Amino acid sequence: MEVNVKQEQIFDLTGGLLCLDFANTLDDRTDVHPQELLNSYNDLVLWSQQADVLTEKEARRLLEKAAQRPSEATRVLKRAVEVREAIFRIFKAIAEDESPEDEDLITLSAMVAEAQKHAQIVPNTNGFRWDWTDKRSDLDCMLWPVVRSAADFLTSDELETVRVCASDSCDWLFIDTSKNHSRRWCNMKSCGNREKARRYYSRKKSSSAVS
């Protein structure tokens, strides 16, 4: 049976970094009802394909394997969400000038150690790049570059560029690469405009209350 791999862009990749885009797969985090975007192993594969972690061919192969090993796919999804939450809490803490919890660093480190077992260096046109072995067989292979991205960012000089969206309900993470370090929203179109509208209406409301 041919597994259908959807082509349209479903996920909003505005974090500027793989690990942050992964952390942003939960919508409306601070809302009473956050919206989970990774509801199935298929969702995880689709996100990975859109984030360029998997090629279409690799995505299709993984979906076929997951259909044969459903309980393993469920375990991988659970692990993915666990590590996503650890990544989110670590970088949110840093964005707010706080120290991440040891437990989250341990979760990330364990996943990095697992990923490194599959890391290999391969030549490309400009020199060399990281690649991964066993991408054909391991259902959790999309998590390896994600956790590596988190580890690399965490140990980099760029760490101070991490921000959390200024919108009340969002909590998405992004890197602020703007010249004057003034980016406040994950996405100007959605959160930025929503915030502007909210301020406009609250100004209107308070001015009408005065008159």
Ligand SMILES: [Zn+2]
């Ligand atoms: Zn936002």
